[in-house]
Amino acid sequence: METSARNPLSEKFFFVAHLFAGRVGGALALAALAVFPVHAQTSARSSARTTAASPRKASGTTAKGTMIPRTPWGTPDLNGVWNGNTMTPLERPDKYANKPFLTEQEAAALEKAQRDTALLENKATPGDPGTYNQSWTDPAFKLLPDRRTSLIVDPPDGRIPFTPEGQRVEARSIARYGKGPYNSYLDLDTGERCITDGLPIYFGGYNNNYQIFQTRNYVAILHEYFHEARIIPLDGRPHDSMPQWLGDGRGHWEGDTLVVETTKFADKGQYEWAAAWRAARSTTHLIERFTRKANSIEYQFTWEDPTMFTRPWTARWPLSRQGDIGVTRGPIYEYSCHEGNYAMEGVLSGARAKERKDTATKGSSR
């Protein structure tokens, strides 16, 4: 499996950077580039100390005597605003290929470096507007509590098990990001078009807040990003037949874990997606698990699509109250993306202006 052109760490900051490029300014992506390589430099693989970190217990049991909040009808209470942003990337970076967990010292060093670079700015230079610092975004400053080096827990190597077609799609997506061509609105990704970033739960540069509303018969998961709410029935009704961007979700409780199964994704593979693995296809299948802990929700997703992946793969990490992970506390605010999508106009008119300039230059050189 080729890895040199596909750096999973880069995928994380690409996901983040695309948000910057689309909506704040392309050069802000450079700030993300400036920040992430610091991790690669400071984490020393040469440390001979075996990891003292204990892996998260698979069963996710609460500590003895810890009570979890419950709804009046006895199920765990998932209501509230949650944030799961983390420095840990989805895929294990190459340099950690044989290192599923960081040591305490390595993790502390990475987190310190993240804090130290949060106020970096790049001054404007001719042709480059420069970048703002991360006060304008919602970056993570914490790694996973158990210091695992990827969110992916299965396959054990922490990497997305792409098929050859999946690798091709992923490589193409990374290669064209921020470069185009931008012949029309179809050439921007679904997020830049303010349609959706799809499923499952994930985190980027901002709007990482989720609010869950829970009744006896429904769980609604509102993503601040794209003001998108999934309203998931819990009453055992069968899936219906209509394909949709966010598929058709059904939830049920297995003990204290809410299991949400989503099928009937619409075929959206022909669209551009910021993170190619998230593209919805009719072959996509998603299982999510929400397990309430005393102060967090353990979130797990299993994503399956035989077109893109050789097998289902699983990622897991906690959703926390904002204050507990250093995120600014607050309610969900309105995300009116399409109503102010100046980036769309800017990207397209800029591409047309460049074409006119190129055509004029060719004409004058004859």
Next chain:
Amino acid sequence: MLLPSTGNPESIWHHRLRRVDLSAASPVIYSAQIVATGDTFDSWFQEKNTVRSWLRVPIVVAAVALRSGLVFVGEDPMSAQTTAYKAPRTPDGKPDLNGIWQAINTANWDIQDHPARQGVVLSLGAAFSVPGGLGVVDGNEIPYQPWALAKKTENAQRWLTADPEIKCFMPGVPRATYMPYPLQVVQPPAPADMLIQYEFASAMRVVHMNAAQASGVDSWMGWSTGHWDGETLIVDVTNFNDQTWFDRAGNFHSDALHVTERYRARSADVLDYEATIEDPKVFTRPWTMRMPLYRRAEKNARLTEYKCVEFVEELMYGNLSKKSPK
């Protein structure tokens, strides 16, 4: 039909009238509560002496009709609580408004009375001409300031290019309520917030049940704070921008808009909804819209995605696409 009799006191219903407007041409009864007591009907009238005996029978008839939901009396039913229906309760003792609801009217075309007329897109013929309909505005009058009435007329003439609905922009409040799509109320027990999800453009509102949270920023759907007043959910909506319209007829507002909504169950499958509009920059006084919201009673009713952004991109950005070489 219940009428007082001289029989067993336990079988007699005791009608207690809170307020009776005897000056109206027909009695406007503001509230009625049916209470079964051991007192006889006759003795109650003698003790209270609140109504003349010659009104006893029509009031009894009217009260019984109200109790059985047959009559909708009065011009101000919401705040006057003409119906005694009480919705089932959520575990925290509040009326349960959970469900999928939809308005059935033509208010999204025009919130005032309007006859049918030709649509502006000729090729859509009768499929997209303007249907006629009764308005939803109390008194059918929108109290515009003079400059604002001219602006509304101008909006109506520019509808095809100016209505934010056409661009799949979020519709604001209360328009989102009466667009021809369902909405879903997700109402957890206290202290959690409520979610109102609209099918159009995936627009949504969080109704904050903790008034301590306040927003300082403008938005399309406003900032909603809710509290209960008996059977009625009252939602206070502020922090609007000036970008949304009330309908396709050009009715509009400024960023000073303040909407007060009331939701109250009239029966198991119908809500009474009203929205009072205050905007001192545009109107000379507050005014109110009201309409029923009907439960979508299909077995597996649900909201369907209407992510309309991609339906309007050619309209909005098509002129910026690369032209094919001729």
